Amino acid sequence: MENLNPGTLFFAAIFTNNILLTNFLGLCPYLNMSRNIRSAFGLGAAVVFVMTCTTVINHLVYYRVLVPLHLEHFQYIVFIIVIAAFVQLVEMVVERYFPALYFVLGIFLPLITVNCAILGASLFMIIREYTLTQSLAYGAGSGIGWLLAITLVGAMREKIQKSGMLPKGLEGPGITLIITGILSLAFIAFSGMIQIQ
Numbered sequence: 001m002e003n004l005n006p007g008t009l010f011f012a013a014i015f016t017n018n019i020l021l022t023n024f025l026g027l028c029p030y031l032n033m034s035r036n037i038r039s040a041f042g043l044g045a046a047v048v049f050v051m052t053c054t055t056v057i058n059h060l061v062y063y064r065v066l067v068p069l070h071l072e073h074f075q076y077i078v079f080i081i082v083i084a085a086f087v088q089l090v091e092m093v094v095e096r097y098f099p100a101l102y103f104v105l106g107i108f109l110p111l112i113t114v115n116c117a118i119l120g121a122s123l124f125m126i127i128r129e130y131t132l133t134q135s136l137a138y139g140a141g142s143g144i145g146w147l148l149a150i151t152l153v154g155a156m157r158e159k160i161q162k163s164g165m166l167p168k169g170l171e172g173p174g175i176t177l178i179i180t181g182i183l184s185l186a187f188i189a190f191s192g193m194i195q196i197q
Contacts, residue, residue: 006137009130013141015190019117020149021183026117029108030150030180031173035161040154042101043108044147046094048140050086051118055139057082058122059132079122080113087113117146153179 019025026047033043058079066072091109095102102109112118121142125135156179160166166175 004130004134006133009134010137010141013138014145014148015187018145018149018187019120019142020146021180021187023117023120025120026115026146029111029115030146030153031176033105033108034150034153034157034176036158037151037154039101039104040150041147042094042098043105043112044143044150046090046105046109046112047115047118048143048147050083050090050112051121051143051146052136052140054079054083054086054118055121055125055142056132056136057086059125059130059135062126075123075126076119079119083118083122084113117142149180149183152183 013019017023020027020030029043029047034040061078061082062072062075066075066078087110090112091102094105094109121139125138130138153176157176160175170178
């Protein structure tokens with residue numbers, strides 16, 4: 001994987017290997033926070049920041065601390081601690097400078113800690129043996145891909161809700177899963193362009 005261009009990896013993580021639409025990681029906050037475009041974008045931006053930073057930090061911790069000390073088996077615990085620390089930082093910043101967004105996100109902001117997409121990005125980075133630059137590109141691309149997916153669904157759900165034409169049985173998770181399936185099929189169209197393993 002050392003010869004894989006970080007730019008290629010960045011765009012592949014957004015489109016062809018979108019962590020949400022191809023691996024279906026991070027569905028819990030996605031289903032709950034995609035009711036409108038504002039909350040979806042706010043949560044997505046927080047996920048981009050946390051995923052980018054934690055992927056890089058977890059790369060450094062893994063290869064500079066855990067591997068030399070032969071403590072690779074602690075990677076899950078260490079990765080979760082790094083993610084939790086960054087989520088606390090994001091939560092404090094959002095609460096201080098964006099109180100309206102903090103109120104809208106509510107309990108889902110601290111739940112970024114257990115967003116499996118963030119942990120998944122760190123684990124994929126280790127499994128695929130990315131370099132530090134590739135890890136940065138992959139973390140940022142995966143975060144932006146998750147942001148893109150949740151924002152698209154938030155905009156569509158808001159538009160559908162305003163139209164008032166949605167049958168009662170499809171409200172909430174029903175229509176979200178239908179839209180997600182259609183988006184996943186749409187993103188498959190990119191799969192022949194860039195492929196990463």
